[in-house]
Amino acid sequence: MTARNIRLLVEYDGTDFAGYQRQPGRRTVQGELERALSRIMGEEVRVVAGGRTDAGVHAIGQVVSFHTEGRIPIENVPEAANANLPRDVAIRGAEEASPEFHARYSATSRIYRYTVVNRPTRSALLGRYAMVVHKPIPVAEMASAAKPLVGTHDFAGFALAGDHRSTVRTLIRLSVDGSPQAATVTIQADGFLRGMVRFLVSGLLATAQGKLSPEELVRILETGQRPAWLCPVPPQGLCLARVTY
Incomplete structure (x- = not known):
């Protein structure tokens, strides 16, 4: 059979x-x-x-x-x-x-979305599916900080340590849309390192809030080294939206 x-x-x-x-x-x-x-x-x-x-x-x-x-x-x-x-x-x-189709190896890209919402207090419902912050979300500043990161780069500085054969990935899209009350970061790449999406979102937020300069954000990309205080954003805001073939 x-x-x-x-x-x-x-x-x-x-x-x-x-x-x-x-x-x-x-x-x-x-x-x-x-x-x-x-x-x-x-x-x-x-x-x-x-x-x-x-x-x-x-x-x-x-x-x-x-x-x-x-x-x-x-x-x-x-x-x-x-x-x-x-x-x-x-x-x-x-x-x-088809017999040769493989969900992982046939994929050409993955698209993730990260959701951030601004609420004065914690949310009993949204807290399962979004990062809840207590100040306006700097959407325009995050979108501006994202632009230099798009393209083919070594993303070691935005990943957890791991046994990666290569840390070079092509970031096809990194966009930020929404308002000061609710924003979505969309990330599309040919592949992701462990923790990469959450560190990228963390870096965008830190830059938009003035904790990192735009030059310092790019330096993480260039050197593979990030500040010890820069932690990945929580996992609950992240969702795998689509796998392309």
């Missing part, structure tokens, strides 16, 4: 997960997907993803793929899988993919 290659569009609330990738003894998105899909396919299923999100990070446009000999009709896969998934993970769509 010829194995099928199935592509899924997935969304999840990352709040209560230890991240996307399977980890022994911890609740992960990959683990939940594989349990549900193995049940409906009647065989062990292993999935690969277009983006491996960290703990607390959400997704509305995650793409996963897997090979299976399961015979369930493709149009029934989302409903059947969702019936076996917890409330914080859902399959939005399913399609048959």
Whole structure:
């Protein structure tokens, strides 16, 4: 029997997960997907993803793929899988993919969005999906600071330490839209280093607030060194919006 290659569009609330990738003894998105899909396919299923999100990070446009000999009709896969998934993970769509399609290696870019909201007090609802600040958001200043970072650069200064074969990435888009009350940072690249999106947003905020000069922000890019006080923004504001192919 010829194995099928199935592509899924997935969304999840990352709040209560230890991240996307399977980890022994911890609740992960990959683990939940594989349990549900193995049940409906009647065989062990292993999935690969277009983006491996960290703990607390959400997704509305995650793409996963897997090979299976399961015979369930493709149009029934989302409903059947969702019936076996917890409330914080859902399959939005399913399609048959070509044999060579790979959710990770076939991807040409990933698009993330980071949300910041200005509230006088903490938010019982928005706090799960946005970074809550207590002062006006300097949207124009953040957008201006973002411009020199677009392009192909070594982003080691905007990443957590890790075993990266290369820290060079192409940042296709880095834009800031919104108002002093609510803003969205959109980041598109051919690939991301661990923590890269959250450090970029942190750097833009610090520059817009006068904690870093625009020249100092660019120097992080040029030298690969960042100030010890510059920490990544919290994960809950980050969402994987789309994976392009």
